[in-house]
Amino acid sequence: MTTGLRIETTGHPGPERAAAVLRVVDAATEADGVRPLSEHVLLHLRYGGAAHARDVLGYAGEELVAYAHLDLADPAAGAVAELVVHPAHRRRGYGRALAERLLAESPGGRLRLWAHGNHPGATKLATALGFRTVRELWRMRRSLDTPLPEVPVPPGVRIRAFVPGQDDAAWVALNARAFASHPEQGRWTLEDLRTRMREPWFDPEGFFLAERESDGRLVGFHWTKVHHEDEPIGEIYVLGVDPDAQGGGLGKALALVGLRHLRSRGLGAAMLYVEATNAPAIRVYEAMGFTHWDTDVMFQSAQ
Template identity: 55%
Template sequence: MTSDDFARPGRTRSLQTHTALSPEQVETVLALLDEAARTDGQQAVSEQGRLQLRGGERAGVTHLLLYLTREGREGSEGSEGKNDELVGYAQLEDTDPVEPPAAELVVHPSHRGQGHGRALGSALLAASGKRLRVWAHGGHSAARHLAQVLGLTLFRELRQMRRPLAGLELPDPVLPEGVTVRAFVPGQDDAAWLALNAAAFAHHPEQGALTQRDLDDRKAESWFDPEGFFLAEREGGLVGFHWTKVHRAEGLGEVYVLGVSPQAQGGGLGKSLTTIGLRHLAGQGLPTAMLYVDADNKAAVAVYERLGFLTHETDLMYRTET
């Protein structure tokens, strides 16, 4: 999420709205995201948003592409002219039956300060019927300014926490009676894991809504490793899991998703699964571990702090007044 103020003289904006992007459009958007990430230090669009760029139409997902077009030439729906330049991208997801649609947006670093962020934000407000939630990854001052301009208020704070893995010393995990841990088996465990994930994250609007398509998208990614996806079982049923992720280029191991069945909470299973996953990541030779946690989940924050995690950066979500 970025902020800017005025359009460049001699060029006009052209906003296109799509329910699916062509391979060429996907490539152009991903190049914009990569350039912005190099400048900002983190991705402006989440992993889920980047996955939703590819693979055709998805229910409830809309893509907004903002072009600069030379005067005297207009961009057409689905067809960009040679003089059209992609300067901004936004994604709107309207899949939550209760919460307002959620959005992410970015403006190319070389085109900031020209009103494009405000144009995208205004388009998102119009498309959502002025019921909108917007992520600002990193919580930069420009994003806070844009949120204010659009009349949005701070709603949610998501912390990224990190700790060193070098010299990791954690007590041996003590599993609750009757619980065993094994690796995820693709295809065999999909349905059971999706059901457990939905139950463990029934309160979480993004994670708890994952579908088979979402899982398949992640299994197709180069980072996916079932040996780092730990399942806890009791009497043949899943009661918890710790899915780890390796960001090899950044030298980071992630506590990607950690969940415990509501019926198995409070017995120390979550802490044991965390320890198992951290030991696995340390064994990969990674120097640092990271995770995301909502700031208002004080119990989880306290657990991670006791495990040596400290806040590294913060993502903020803004929303319209309800």
């Protein structure tokens, strides 16, 4: 049972309340060892979000102790949500109260709920509400202190760094082709790209583009990222190849270019996200020395 939780649903909560949410996120990250919200939700809090986003704020008295993000962009498939409760205020029914509010505000009661790091509390809550697992996203990692294989760049292709302002539109178009079937990545817009370019971690020198030597057309890319929240670690942030250029080893070559770049930055490890059902990609990454590290789970309501 909840004890005095006051819930408010709003659009973007504004700078002051967003800062309070981020303090809850930091406390949960410290306690759980995994960030409870995905990157796009954190960007929404910092920079503002789309009209289809809703923020659900939970207060104990005047203190913000819980938060949920509700994305209504695709009502046919069902709303998507993430939630977090401050570690000092758990086991009081606050998570369930937020989840029930999210269900009530989801069209037709169709709700998909992410649990980052497959936290036991999140699994218990999802099970109690009758949700089932519908998607798993693996995090894999490898040491950068061990040898990296040699993979040549395919003939007729050169690799260079991204140039802000010059390559923006061409990269968005290539990303859409490379991830046409992906439920999130393939929908990125110029605004999505430029929002990330505002982040302190953005480094164009770690954003590699593959282009055809004959006409300069982009055919692949590897965008790396460096995390500093806990241990410094590099990430294969986004790696994509034009469907017309797949099968010739370009993806592996781009992956190795990025990993060598991360190692040159003095980083000892690299990570990536991959769909648990993407067996071909997992085999490629395992051959490159990556192993399963952790799992994000998406649950879906019974409606």
